[in-house]
Amino acid sequence: xxxxxxxxxxxxxxxxxxxxxxxxxxxxxxxxxxxxxxxxxxxxxxxxxxxxxxxxxxxxxxxxxxxxxxxxxxxxxxxxxxxxxxxxxxxxxxxxxxxxxxxxxxxxxxxxxxxxxxxxxxxxxxxxxxxxxxxxxxxxxxxxxxxxxxxxxxxxxxxxxxxxxxxxxxxxxxxxxxxxxxxxxxxxxxxxxxxxxxxxxxxxxxxxxxxxxxxxxxxxxxxxxxxxxxxx
Numbered sequence: 128x129x130x131x132x133x134x135x136x137x138x139x140x141x142x143x144x145x146x147x148x149x150x151x152x153x154x155x156x157x158x159x160x161x162x163x164x165x166x167x168x169x170x171x172x173x174x175x176x177x178x179x180x181x182x183x184x185x186x187x188x189x190x191x192x193x194x195x196x197x198x199x200x201x202x203x204x205x206x207x208x209x210x211x212x213x214x215x216x217x218x219x220x221x222x223x224x225x226x227x228x229x230x231x232x233x234x235x236x237x238x239x240x241x242x243x244x245x246x247x248x249x250x251x252x253x254x255x256x257x258x259x260x261x262x263x264x265x266x267x268x269x270x271x272x273x274x275x276x277x278x279x280x281x282x283x284x285x286x287x288x289x290x291x292x293x294x295x296x297x298x299x300x301x302x303x304x305x306x307x308x309x310x311x312x313x314x315x316x317x318x319x320x321x322x323x324x325x326x327x328x329x330x331x332x333x334x335x336x337x338x339x340x341x342x343x344x345x346x347x348x349x350x351x352x353x354x355x356x357x358x359x
Contacts, residue, residue, distance in 0.1 A: 129246075129248055131246065131248040131249040131252060132204070132207065132208060132248040134252060135174065135202060135204060135208060135248060135251065135252065136204060138174040138175075139172040139174060139202065139204065142172070142173055142174050142175075142176075143173075143176075144172070144173070145172075145173050145201075146316075146320075147168070148316055148319075149316060150309055150312040150313050150316055151171060151173075151199070151201060151212070151214065151313070152168060152169060152171055153166050153167065153168060153169055154166070154167050154168075154169040155308075155309075155312065157308055161308060169203070170203045170205075170209075171201040171202065171203050171210070171212060172201060172202060172203070172204070173199060173200070173201050174200050174201070174202055174251065174255070175198070175199060175200035175251075175254075175255050175258070176197070176198075176199045176200075177197070177198060177258070178195055178196070178197055178198075179195070179196060179197075179198050179258060179261075179262060180193055180194070180195050180262065181193070181194060181195075181196060181198075181261075181270055181271070181272055182194075182269070182270070182271045182272070183271070183272045183273075183274065184271050184272070184273050184274070185273075185274055185276065186273050186274060186275045186276055187276050191271075194217070194272075195217075196215050196216065196217050196272075197214075197215070197216045197217070197218065198213070198214070198215055198258060199212075199213070199214040199216075200212070200213055200214075200251050200254065200255065201214070202251060207248070208231075208247055208248045209230065209231075210228060210229065210230050211228070211229045211230075211234075211247075211250060211251050212226060212227070212228050213226065213227040213228075213229075213254070213284075213300060213302070214226050214305075215272065215282075215284075215302060216313070218317075221313075221314045221317060221318075222310055222314060224304065224305040224309075224310045224313060225282055225302040225303065225304055225305065226302060226303065226304075226305045227284075227300050227301060227302045227303070229247075229250070231247050234247045234250055235247075237298065241296075241297075241298045241299070243298060254286075254300075257270065257286050257297065258270065267288055267289050267290070268286070268287070268288060268289070268297075269285075269286075269287040269288075269289050269294065270284060270285065270286055270287070271284070271285045271287070272284050272285075272302075273285060279303060279304075280303075280304050281301060281302060281303050281304075282301075282302045282303075283299050283300070283301050283302070284299065284300045284301075284302060285299050286298055286299065286300075
C-alpha cells in the first residue's frame with residue numbers, strides 16, 4: 128500500500144462516518160414513477176466535510192461574489208482507490224448541489240492535460256491541502272467556482288497559485304448539477320436531520336425547564352414572569 132493510500136485509509140478510519148441514511152452513501156434504484164425500489168450501500172466514506180468561504184464567478188458576466196458553501200470529499204477504497212466524489216452544497220439553497228466524480232481513468236486524462244505530478248491516491252489529499260490553505264488570510268492559493276451557464280449548467284472549480292506577478296493554474300475540476308432525484312433525496316434527508324435536531328433541542332429545554340421548576344421555584348417564577356411594560 129502506498130503512503131498516500133495509507134493516509135487516505137487513516138482519514139477514513141478517523142473521520143466521523145456519514146449517516147447511513149445520507150443519500151451520498153447509498154445507491155438507489157427508482158421505478159418509472161420515481162419511487163425507490165432498492166437501496167444499498169455504495170462504499171463511499173467521507174474524508175473532508177467543511178464550510179468554506181469561496182469565490183463564485185459567473186462565466187458570462189464575470190461578476191464575482193463570496194459564498195459560504197459546504198464542501199465534501201468522499202472516497203471509495205478497495206485494494207486501491209477506486210473513486211473520488213467531490214460535493215458542493217449550500218444550506219441557504221438546499222437544491223443547490225454540484226458533484227464531480229473521478230476514477231483512475233478520468234484522473235489520468237486530467238493529469239496528462241494539466242501535466243500533474245501527483246498520482247490518483249494523492250489527488251484528494253492535494254485538494255484538501257489547497258482548500259484549507261485558501262481559507263488563510265495570507266494564502267497564495269485562490270479557488271474560484273466558475274458557473275459556466277452552458278446547456279449542462281456545469282461549473283469549473285479553478286485552483287490557482289498567486290505569485291508576485293501572475294496567477295498560475297494548478298488544475299481545474301469540472302462539476303455538474305447532481306441528478307434531480309438524488310438532490311430531492313438529499314433535501315428530504317437534510318430536512319429530516321434539521322427536524323431531529325430541533326426535536327432534541329426542544330426536549331432538552333423542556334427537561335431543563337422542569338428541573339428549574341422543581342429545584343428552584345422562585346427562580347423559575349422570576350424567569351417566566353412577563354416583563355413589565357413601561358408606562359408612557
